[in-house]
Amino acid sequence: MSFRGTSRARAWAGLIGPATEVDAIERDVRAELEAHLEHAIVDRVESGLDPESARLEAHEVFGDYDGTVHACVRQKLGGRLMWAKIHVAVTAVLLVGLGLTIHRSYAMQEQLQLEAQEARAIAVEFAERKEPREIRLGVGDRITVISTYSQDLTQKTFVEQDGTALFPPAGRLHVHGLTRGQLEELLNESFAAFYTAPVEVYVRVEQD
Amino acid sequence: MPTSDRVDLPQGALELLILRTLTRGQEHGYAIGQRIRERSAEALAVEEGSLYPALHRMERHGWIEAEWGTSDKGRRAKFYALTAEGRRRLTDAKASWQRMTRAVGLVLEGGAT
Numbered sequence: 001m002s003f004r005g006t007s008r009a010r011a012w013a014g015l016i017g018p019a020t021e022v023d024a025i026e027r028d029v030r031a032e033l034e035a036h037l038e039h040a041i042v043d044r045v046e047s048g049l050d051p052e053s054a055r056l057e058a059h060e061v062f063g064d065y066d067g068t069v070h071a072c073v074r075q076k077l078g079g080r081l082m083w084a085k086i087h088v089a090v091t092a093v094l095l096v097g098l099g100l101t102i103h104r105s106y107a108m109q110e111q112l113q114l115e116a117q118e119a120r121a122i123a124v125e126f127a128e129r130k131e132p133r134e135i136r137l138g139v140g141d142r143i144t145v146i147s148t149y150s151q152d153l154t155q156k157t158f159v160e161q162d163g164t165a166l167f168p169p170a171g172r173l174h175v176h177g178l179t180r181g182q183l184e185e186l187l188n189e190s191f192a193a194f195y196t197a198p199v200e201v202y203v204r205v206e207q208d
Numbered sequence: 209m210p211t212s213d214r215v216d217l218p219q220g221a222l223e224l225l226i227l228r229t230l231t232r233g234q235e236h237g238y239a240i241g242q243r244i245r246e247r248s249a250e251a252l253a254v255e256e257g258s259l260y261p262a263l264h265r266m267e268r269h270g271w272i273e274a275e276w277g278t279s280d281k282g283r284r285a286k287f288y289a290l291t292a293e294g295r296r297r298l299t300d301a302k303a304s305w306q307r308m309t310r311a312v313g314l315v316l317e318g319g320a321t
Contacts, residue, residue, distance in 0.1 A: 031286075032260070032286045035279075036236075039285065067257060068260055075261045076264045
């Protein structure tokens with residue numbers, strides 16, 4: 001088995017240096033271990049063993065030849081192999097993070113689209129109710145604001161004793177005596193200061 | 209020597225033995241293993257699977273350097289030699305080893321008191 005002979009080793013070779021360099025290291029290690037075996041065989045032959053028995057015994061004593069080649073190549077590459085592993089791990093983490101961010105972004109976009117559709121449906125429902133735009137606001141009237149632009153603007157409030165009502169983020173506005181249509185215009189103007197596009201609010205008024 | 213009398217090398221000992229062996233001059237891997245075995249009265253048998261990766265690790269650290277040459281048996285072999293960095297490493301590792309064996313000896317003999 002060759003170090004370069006496995007797809008895993010080839011993949012690492014690409015990260016830790018040119019494949020030719022890894023090949024050269026492996027060839028050098030194998031040549032060194034072959035030289036070791038030759039010396040071991042010669043020693044055994046000089047001790048009286050026949051060449052074949054000497055060869056078999058030398059190989060047996062040596063043990064895991066390919067494992068030793070791989071261990072030597074790993075040692076030779078040393079830090080570069082570690083950095084290659086770190087490189088792969090960091091890349092994997094970044095890719096997973098990127099994947100999650102994209103997934104989350106799509107999910108948020110979908111949620112915003114659903115909310116906008118919901119708001120539009122409510123607005124249409126409001127429009128279809130054909131509440132008279134001339135209805136005038138008085139103390140204690142309950143106001144529902146719906147916006148197709150931003151869910152943040154959809155709110156419920158009421159006309160207080162001093163004739164005002166609170167409409168975040170525009171703040172407290174004097175609404176007593178306004179018609180429903182005038183209130184919608186006032187809110188569209190007041191909210192416009194906080195957004196870059198027309199906010200399109202619809203108002204529903206409930207009176208006792 | 210019977211196999212049962214052989215000693216397993218503790219962590220770091222192999223590098224120390226290799227450095228010490230190379231103070232007598234450059235040697236190839238097979239000869240380094242032989243020298244360690246002979247000088248330990250056959251008690252230490254270094255396995256090739258440990259010896260060669262250790263040699264390559266030490267070469268990467270700059271403690272030893274390698275060069276192909278011809279052995280006394282007329283065969284090609286890779287010879288290792290100590291570097292200046294390797295000599296410093298040997299001095300440090302030897303002192304550390306002696307402190308450790310002395311401390312272990314004290315504990316085994318019942319403590320310093």
